[in-house]
Amino acid sequence: MCADTPETPEYKHTLNLPKTDFPMRAGLPKREPQWLERWAKIGVYDRLREKEGREPFTLHDGPPYANGHLHIGHALNKTIKDMIVRSHQMMGYDARYVPGWDCHGLPIEWKIEEQYRKKGKNKDDVNVVDFRQECRKFAEGWVDVQREEFKRLGITGNWADPYLTMDFHAERVIAEEFMKFLMNGTLYQGSKPVMWSPVEKTALAEAEVEYHDHKSHTIWVPFKVTKADPEGAVGAEEAAIAATNADELEKARVVIWTTTPWTIPSNKAVAFGRKIAYGLYEVTGTPEECWCAVGDTYVLADALAESVLSSARLEDGMFKRVRDVSAEELDGLTLAHPFRGMEGADGFWDYDVPMIDGDHVTDEAGTGFVHTAPSHGQEDYECFVARNWLDRMTHNVGEESEFLSHVPFFAGLQIIDKKGKEGKANNAVIAKLVEAGGIIARGRMTHSYPHSWRSKAPIIYRNTPQWFASVDREVGDGQDTHGKTIRERALTSIDALVKWWPQTGRNRLYSMIEARPDWVLSRQRAWGVPLTCFTKKDTLPTDPDFLLRNEAVNARISEAFEAEGADCWYAEGAKERFLGSDVNADEYDQVFDVLDVWFDSGSTHAFVLRDREDGTEDGIADVYMEGTDQHRGWFHSSLLQACGTLGRAPYRNVVTHGFTLDEKGNKMSKSLGNTIVPEKVVQQYGADILRLWVAQTDYMVDQRIGPEILKGVADSYRRLRNTMRYMLGALGDFSEDQRVAVEDMPELERWVLHRLAELDHQVRKGYAEFDFQGVFSTVFNFATVDLSSFYFDIRKDALYCDGDSLRANACRTVLDILFHRLTTWLAPILVFTMEEVWLERFPGDDSSVHLVDMPDTPKDWLDEPLAAKWEQIRKVRRVVTAALEVQRTDKVIGASLEAAPVVHVRDAEVLASLKSVEFEDVCITSAISLTGDPQPAEAFRLPEVEGVGVVFEKADGAKCQRCWKILPDVGRFAHAGTCQRCNDALG
Incomplete structure (x- = not known):
């Protein structure tokens, strides 16, 4: 400025600069609890239920287990559910959410047993009702802990009245749902191999099993041929050849390979594959240490013969292939058990071992033959079912995985001990095979093996009497619209009645249901809902009168459970009480197994959706949402249970999320030190940052989280917060008399409204399709690119420097429109921050962004040209x-x-x-x-x-001292150093 130029006044105070107390720094960890208290005080969830005339929308909560603090998977799961509920509420629905907990089952029982062991107490010495009360108290404590942890994440719902599977009414309904299976003919008692935990002494469902590396014994066992049937030969010459071949085979042995030596005492057959090429192999030489002898002959799959004989330490030149062995020849073979004729066995294994064909046999590993123990393998069992050989099943292994007293040589030896370690059974069986000359090779291998997800101990397949729901019997309930059997109804539901998000969920569950066996309902435990049924004494399970089916008895059980809970089943005189005077109690046994907890959670649709006032009219939920592991868990059990009692799936939409991994894509584990604890994230950043991480990730696949990822999320949050802060400042003095009609607005404002109309469709569609990543990225890009970097940047000059101009007022009008949409669009995701933004503009005791809907956006705002x-x-x-x-x-x-x-x-x-x-x-x-x-x-x-x-x-020109534009007319007006626009604004 030249020395002779008069000093210009300070014009800063004349500018309409943004004014707001909204802080740049969020301070979420400290401030979020205040909003939680406020929502509880004004009763936001209950006030939303008072809105009349809205279409109901119900997400049914898959119950977490009441056992331990929340992990990051819980946080992801509940946050997704919350976003679904909140977004549908703000789109005009009556979106109800009743949180619930799974309270029965082995994990809680296991914790109480651990406490007993520390005190030197034995669970079996404690009254069962007292024990169950301790389990109930333990679950109650964790429900209270988890409830507060979920609420801290901003999860909305009926927290004052959640559902618990251990509530008396819930226990009543679970029992009633079970009794529907009893009455409709799908319940039966059977004896088949089930996944059994020796440590926990109970059967397990597939969802209770996980796979870990396990080192197993491997043995190659030759079965002597006792008979080779040459039938089928035609003519003297052919008959002579057949006889010669049969003679050769009767001197041979068929070799099997197994990783479970303990199952050899229960062998009942050897399986072969009709499409596999087999040969007869002769030993021509042996090394010094070898269990084979020169002249021994073995039948093996050609593709595996060399590897088998190499395992037996035979080198090249020590064996030769004699000839082919056909499937017809194998069909005619009868074998001897390796322990047949052993001294001290009292003839226990002196039975014929048939050769059978099986589609499960391959020549990819092993020997091409499969040792078959139908009591200890699903495929083995199915082979025997197909041949109606169930009378040949064995019962050689007890509940602690010990050989029972009737088994020679091995009685009392355990497969897995009570600590989950290998017992003595495997080595004892191998030693006895060596003694019997029934082994040609042994080794060890590491492979994936099923373990109990609770005790982390290996499991076994064990034949036990269990209660099953048949998936293929006709359900005698008259609800045949979607099929006559549980399997038919389930498959129809999957394809015709349910939408899947993502669609791969449909394929996964469909294939599971298509191939699944009958549902094992029973568990040999104490803490759960008992199988409320009675069996007739001295009657076979196949007898029509074996199960008591009596409506009056069922009604007495239901009434007692409603008043007293399931504990009354275990009270003294319970049998006589329930059977009453119309049934002779001396003729019946009371069943004391408890239901699989998946039946409990699978029944929740009945006592939550059907029975509660905040349930649904038809007992069907709009959405079930859980992790991908629930295709074999809650989605699966709910589907089976409802198809058996309701006739169809209890859900219309199934949404699935993946697993949460660390930043490198590794599974989280305490041993690796890579776990992310929700509580710590909330303490450092606030729950909204955790929620924003959920919204930014593609949760339908596996997602990652870690310190660096959370820093990036926090940066996105800051950018968005600054956008909202700018809007608040610009709207600080906005009044209704400044509002400009859309038709009077400049083009730039009408372009913003066009974008809002586009976004409104995208946001609603995204929320309706549970695509939170799509919603947030769309809104975030609009806010930071279209608004902050373009529209706001351009209109700052008009807002700050124009007086009461059309342009400035049109901008403020658009900012007001933007405010109402951005806050409501983002409120389901950033529940705390959008509440803070809303209250900054609309303070009041009853004010909350969560009490309003997303505003309707006129379609005529769309202007494509x-x-x-x-x-x-x-x-x-x-x-x-x-x-x-x-x-x-x-x-x-x-x-x-x-x-x-x-x-x-x-x-x-x-x-x-x-x-x-x-x-x-x-x-x-x-x-x-x-x-x-x-x-x-x-x-x-x-x-x-x-x-x-x-x-x-x-x-x-010169620089205007008010707006800083450089213009030729600056300095020509009454107000020194201003341009004409600024001079006019100053008046």
Whole structure:
């Protein structure tokens, strides 16, 4: 400024600068609990239920287990559910959410037993009702802990009245649902191999099993041929050949391979594959240490013979292939058990071992033959079922995985001991095989093996009497709309009645249901809902009268359970009480097994959706949402249970999330030290950051979390928070008399409204399809790119410097419209922050963003021609901005207002569009020249924007001391150092 220029006044106080107390720093860890208290005080969830005339929308909560603090999977799960519920509520539904807990079952029982062991107490010495009461108390404690932890994450719901599977009414309904299976003919008692935990002494469901590496024994066992049937030969010559071949085979042995030596005492058959090529192999030489002898002959699959004989220490040249062995020949073989005829066995194994064909036999590993113990393997069992050989099943192993007293040599030896370690059974069986000459090789191998997910101990397959629900018997309940059997109904539901998010969930569950065996309902434990049924003494399970089916008895049980809970089943005189005077109690036994906890949780649709006032009219939920492991867990059991009692699936939509991994994609484990604890994230960042992580991830697949990822999430949050803060400041003094009608707004404001109309459709569609990542990325990009970097940047000048102009008021009107949409669109995700933003503008004792809906957005805001025009304008703007950035980098200018560039535009239509708007304001320059003249060589260009070139020129004139634009008219008006616009604004 020249020395003779009079000093200009300070104009800063005349600008309409943003005014807000909304802090830059969120302080979420400290402030979030205050909003939780406020929501509880004003009763937000209950007040939403008072809104009338809204279509119900119910997400049914898959119950977490009441056992331990929350992990990151819980946080992910509950946050997704919360976003589903909140978004549907704000889209106009009555979105109900009743949280629940799974309270029965082995994990809780196991914890109480651990406490007993520490005190030197034996569970079996404690009264069963007293023991169950301790389990109940333990579960109650953890329900209270987890409830507070879930609430801290901002999860909305009926926390005052959740559902618990151990509530008396719930126990009554679970028992009633079981008794429906009893009455409709699908319940039966059978004896088949089930997954059995020797440590926990109970059968396990598939969902209770996980797979870990395990080192197993491997043995190759030869079975002597006792008979080779040459039947089928025609003619003397062919008969002679057949007889010779049969003679050869009767001197041979069929070799099996197994990783479970303990199952050899229960062998009942050897299986072969009809499509496999087999051969007869003769030993011609042996090394010094070998269990084979010269002249021994073995039948083996050709593809595996060399590896088998190598395992037996035979080298090349020590064996030869004699001839083919056909499937017809194998069909005619009868074998001897390796322990047949052993002294001291009292003939226990002196039975014939048949050869059977099986589709499960391959020549990819082993010997091409499968040792078959139908009491200890599912495929083995199915082979015997197909042949109606169930009378050949064995019962050799007890509940502690010990050989029972009737088994020679091995009685009392355990397969797995009570600590989950290998017992003595395997080595004892191997030693006895060596003694019997029944082994040619042994080794060890590490492979994936099933373990109990609770005790982490290996399991076994064990034949036990269990209670089953048949999936293929006709359900005698008259609800045949979707099929006559549970399997038919389930498959129909999956395909015709349910939507899957993602669709791969459909494929996974469909294939599981298609191939699954009958459902094992019983567990040999104490803490659960008992199988409320009675069996007739001295009657076989196959007898029609074996199970008591009596409606009056069932009614007495239901009434007692409602009043006293399931403990009454174990009270003295319970049998006589329930059977009453119309049934002779002396003729019946009371069943004391408890139901699989998956039956408990699978029944929740009945006592939550059907029975509660905040349930659903038809007992069917709009959404079930859980992790992908629940395809074999809750989704699965709920489907089977409901198809047996309701006739169809209890859900219309199934949403699935993946597993949470660390930043490197590794599974989290305490031993690796890579776990992320929700409580610590909340303490450091606040729950909204954790919720934002959920919204930013593609939760339908496995997702990652870690310190660096959370830092990135926090950065996104800060950017969004700054956008909201700017809006609050600009709206600080907005009043209704400043509102401008849409038709009177400048083009730029109408373009923003067009974008809002587009976004409204995308946001609602995204929420309806549970796509939170899509919703957030759409809104975030709009807020940070379209608004902060474009619209706000352009309109700052008008907002700050214009007086009561149409342009400024139109901008404020649009900001008000934006405010209502952004806060409600984001409220289901950032529940605390959007409440803070809302209350900054609309304080009040009863005010809450969570009490309002997403506003309807008029469709006539859509203006595609206008949007196309402004897309071209923004492209040209990008060239101008890039050209000025070069000048700023070279320190030719300090700010874009120092520039007055010349913009050459080849396309006449685009040029006309630019001339129709205040393009210098769009580019935030003091002036701009638009021309259709050819671009000079020195013009700045961007390759992606053809036909546009920018020639830099400095702005001509003086700098307005109020708006900082450089204009020729500055200094000519009453207010010193101002341009005409600022002079007029000052009055």
